[in-house]
Amino acid sequence: MEKNQSFTHDDHHGFPWKHIIGFILSLVLTFAALFVVLSGALPTTMTLAAIVVLAIFQVLVQLLMFMHLNEHEGAFQTISMAFGFLIALAVVAGSIWVMSFGM
Amino acid sequence: MNMENIKDFLLHDFFVTGEPMIYMADVAIILVSLAIVFVLTYFKKWKWLWKEWLTTVDHKKIGIMYIIAALAMLFRGGADGLLMRAQLALPNLHFLNAQHYNEIFTTHGTIMIFFMAMPFLFGLINVAMPLQIGARDVAFPYLNAISFWLFFFGALLFNLSFVIGGSPDAGWTSYTPLAEKGLDPGVGENYYLIGLQLSGIGTLASGINFIVTILKMRAPGMTLMKMPMFTWASLITSVIIVFAFPVLTVALAMLTIDRLFGAHFFTADSGGMPMMWANLFWIWGHPEVYIVILPAFGIFSEVISTFAGKKLFGYKAMVWSMIVICVLSFFVWVHHFFAMGAGPAVNSFFGVSTMLIAIPTGVKIFNWLLTLYKAKIRFTTANLWALAFIPNFVIGGITGVMLAVVPADFQYHNSYFLIAHFHYVLIAGTVFAVFAGLHYWWPKMFGHMLNERLGKWAFWIFVIGFNVCFLPMHFVGLMGMTRRLYTYPADLGWTPWNFIETIGAFAMGVAFIIMVYNIYWSARYGERDTTGDPWNGRTLEWAVSSPAPEYNFATIPEVKSLDAFWEMKKNGEVEKWRKQPLEPIHMPDNSYRPFVISVLFFIAGFGFVFEWLWLGVIGLIGVFLCLALRSFEKDEGHHIPVEEIERTERAAGRL
Numbered sequence: 001m002e003k004n005q006s007f008t009h010d011d012h013h014g015f016p017w018k019h020i021i022g023f024i025l026s027l028v029l030t031f032a033a034l035f036v037v038l039s040g041a042l043p044t045t046m047t048l049a050a051i052v053v054l055a056i057f058q059v060l061v062q063l064l065m066f067m068h069l070n071e072h073e074g075a076f077q078t079i080s081m082a083f084g085f086l087i088a089l090a091v092v093a094g095s096i097w098v099m100s101f102g103m
Numbered sequence: 104m105n106m107e108n109i110k111d112f113l114l115h116d117f118f119v120t121g122e123p124m125i126y127m128a129d130v131a132i133i134l135v136s137l138a139i140v141f142v143l144t145y146f147k148k149w150k151w152l153w154k155e156w157l158t159t160v161d162h163k164k165i166g167i168m169y170i171i172a173a174l175a176m177l178f179r180g181g182a183d184g185l186l187m188r189a190q191l192a193l194p195n196l197h198f199l200n201a202q203h204y205n206e207i208f209t210t211h212g213t214i215m216i217f218f219m220a221m222p223f224l225f226g227l228i229n230v231a232m233p234l235q236i237g238a239r240d241v242a243f244p245y246l247n248a249i250s251f252w253l254f255f256f257g258a259l260l261f262n263l264s265f266v267i268g269g270s271p272d273a274g275w276t277s278y279t280p281l282a283e284k285g286l287d288p289g290v291g292e293n294y295y296l297i298g299l300q301l302s303g304i305g306t307l308a309s310g311i312n313f314i315v316t317i318l319k320m321r322a323p324g325m326t327l328m329k330m331p332m333f334t335w336a337s338l339i340t341s342v343i344i345v346f347a348f349p350v351l352t353v354a355l356a357m358l359t360i361d362r363l364f365g366a367h368f369f370t371a372d373s374g375g376m377p378m379m380w381a382n383l384f385w386i387w388g389h390p391e392v393y394i395v396i397l398p399a400f401g402i403f404s405e406v407i408s409t410f411a412g413k414k415l416f417g418y419k420a421m422v423w424s425m426i427v428i429c430v431l432s433f434f435v436w437v438h439h440f441f442a443m444g445a446g447p448a449v450n451s452f453f454g455v456s457t458m459l460i461a462i463p464t465g466v467k468i469f470n471w472l473l474t475l476y477k478a479k480i481r482f483t484t485a486n487l488w489a490l491a492f493i494p495n496f497v498i499g500g501i502t503g504v505m506l507a508v509v510p511a512d513f514q515y516h517n518s519y520f521l522i523a524h525f526h527y528v529l530i531a532g533t534v535f536a537v538f539a540g541l542h543y544w545w546p547k548m549f550g551h552m553l554n555e556r557l558g559k560w561a562f563w564i565f566v567i568g569f570n571v572c573f574l575p576m577h578f579v580g581l582m583g584m585t586r587r588l589y590t591y592p593a594d595l596g597w598t599p600w601n602f603i604e605t606i607g608a609f610a611m612g613v614a615f616i617i618m619v620y621n622i623y624w625s626a627r628y629g630e631r632d633t634t635g636d637p638w639n640g641r642t643l644e645w646a647v648s649s650p651a652p653e654y655n656f657a658t659i660p661e662v663k664s665l666d667a668f669w670e671m672k673k674n675g676e677v678e679k680w681r682k683q684p685l686e687p688i689h690m691p692d693n694s695y696r697p698f699v700i701s702v703l704f705f706i707a708g709f710g711f712v713f714e715w716l717w718l719g720v721i722g723l724i725g726v727f728l729c730l731a732l733r734s735f736e737k738d739e740g741h742h743i744p745v746e747e748i749e750r751t752e753r754a755a756g757r758l
Binding site: 083101 | 318342346350376378379382383386430433434436437444445446449
């Protein structure tokens with residue numbers, strides 16, 4: 001592998017619109033989730049559904065706006081994304097399974 | 104607020120009072136601080152300290168600072184351990200009271216894991232890994248400095264607790280609801296939460312830094328499967344860090360919100376779920392075990408292969424077993440709380456997944472043994488630590504499989520059997536490894552060898568003391584002695600074992616003193632390493648002079664195979680490589696900001712510990728200003744001219 005190859009193929013010139021929009025979107029999604037829970041306006045199942053949907057959008061914003069998902073880098077990216085989803089699944093589904101205490 | 108109130112606050116809430124040992128510590132802290140200030144002023148070293156160390160972005164210096172801080176924390180954590188052993192030496196002692204004992208086992212565990220084991224390994228990774236891959240620094244040197252200083256000030260904040268405000272006392276696992284405000288008022292647990300949060304951010308940044316360094320900055324020709332084993336271990340460890348540490352960050356933040364702002368994530372009432380803390384803690388906590396053991400495996404691989412004078416047996420199997428351990432480490436966390444009652448299906452799954460990890464670990468053990476098989480072994484101090492690791496670690500591994508058997512675990516759990524198990528893996532694994540690594544890479548850091556005679560004395564006393572201390576814990580554990588017990592009655596038959604354990608613990612203390620004396624003695628009189636390759640090494644860090652120059656490699660070598668430097672020596676290519684034409688070398692600039700931003704984090708952290716939100720906000724505004732200033736900074740680094748490289752290389756006898 002070549003030494004010191006550039007880390008991103010991003011264009012570093014111009015105003016970083018992508019990052020600004022991503023930042024605002026991530027804040028909006030976070031506060032929306034907080035609001036849904038704190039307001040208590042929706043029934044529990046609806047609240048849960050709403051924060052899960054907001055969380056999925058949050059993941060997409062992070063991956064597309066900040067984490068260079070659409071800059072193809074081949075096998076490394078595929079493996080790391082797959083591993084990331086595997087761990088996320090283990091943490092979320094595993095916690096639900098473990099914390100249900102056999103019920 | 105009048106004078107009386109302020110006095111009352113200072114004496115009852117702020118400073119820890121009424122404990123003779125704490126007063127002694129106060130005096131010691133003040134005297135040592137004054138001595139440091141005096142020495143720095145007398146020898147006019149303030150500027151040197153600032154320019155060469157506090158603002159440095161050089162990976163080798165950052166590594167050395169990590170190691171110094173980790174040794175200091177080993178002293179602190181070790182002193183905690185000795186206090187516990189003194190208290191338990193005989194039944195019905197009142198050397199420490201129950202509260203004091205709770206605080207000490209909490210700080211012992213927390214400090215040893217977060218502020219000793221991890222930073223020690225990070226120090227060795229920082230020193231050796233970039234050299235092993237033929238790089239001139241890590242990918243993000245400025246971020247590396249931030250990582251170190253965040254760890255340093257996180258550790259400082261945590262350690263402040265025992266003289267200001269009171270220590271945390273809910274165990275290093277800080278289980279809720281005990282660690283919640285209702286059951287544990289005061290600032291102790293806040294110190295735990297915020298100290299770990301600060302150093303955890305630094306750890307996460309290090310993980311990313313090491314991954315990018317290893318994937319992007321290897322010397323030409325070094326494919327992944329030609330990387331030294333320690334570099335592989337660093338890579339896999341970093342991957343685990345990146346996926347595991349966010350869970351800890353979130354869990355700590357949630358508990359902080361509970362304690363500071365009255366939320367109910369983990370409380371026992373108002374819809375909180377206290378057991379979720381244990382769940383989240385161990386989702387991070389089990390991968391953490393591999394974060395501190397995989398780099399240790401990497402060190403042993405390097406040391407054993409060097410002193411056996413042989414290529415590592417089964418290189419590919421070693422790499423794949425680490426990858427398998429990395430994946431499995433995320434699927435075993437429930438074995439830390441089988442007794443919580445998650446049900447037979449859950450417990451069976453996690454029991455089996457835990458036992459599976461023994462397979463790749465066993466593969467590694469056999470590979471080390473087969474590397475040693477029929478080798479002409481050199482018994483240096485570094486290698487002695489590596490050789491002692493194998494049998495001692497296997498004891499810990501076997502008790503680990505015993506603990507993974509769920510029905511049996513209901514008997515062992517929370518007993519001294521468990522304490523014996525995890526000290527056998529953590530000390531025989533991680534601590535032996537950092538000692539091996541310290542002796543092995545010491546010449547590369549400082550240009551002189553550590554004395555072998557003193558090193559071997561320390562080794563034998565430590566290893567014997569370690570077994571004398573921890574082997575009997577298996578037996579008292581099976582006799583029913585539970586962990587975190589501050590004293591015990593005389594008629595249970597535990598007394599002789601406990602007394603023996605205490606003797607062993609103090610032997611380890613003696614060995615530590617010999618080791619520190621060795622560092623002093625060797626700095627003054629130790630043999631100088633003029634070749635840069637004192638061990639007849641195999642990997643690229645031994646190709647450069649000792650101590651390694653600022654730019655590491657005057658010219659970057661071309662890597663053709665595993666054990667690159669060994670092959671260069673065998674094929675007579677070293678002279679040819681050294682005679683390559685020089686070019687100016689591009690290096691990163693020093694910066695004061697990583698230090699300053701971490702001081703500001705520390706100030707904010709102190710504010711949040713005492714729930715003085717105004718101070719917390721002031722600190723965070725400072726942090727934000729630093730971030731903003733950095734983002735407008737043009738940091739192009741500097742070039743070291745050819746003449747200066749020639750001068751440095753000539754001074755090292757290389758031109």
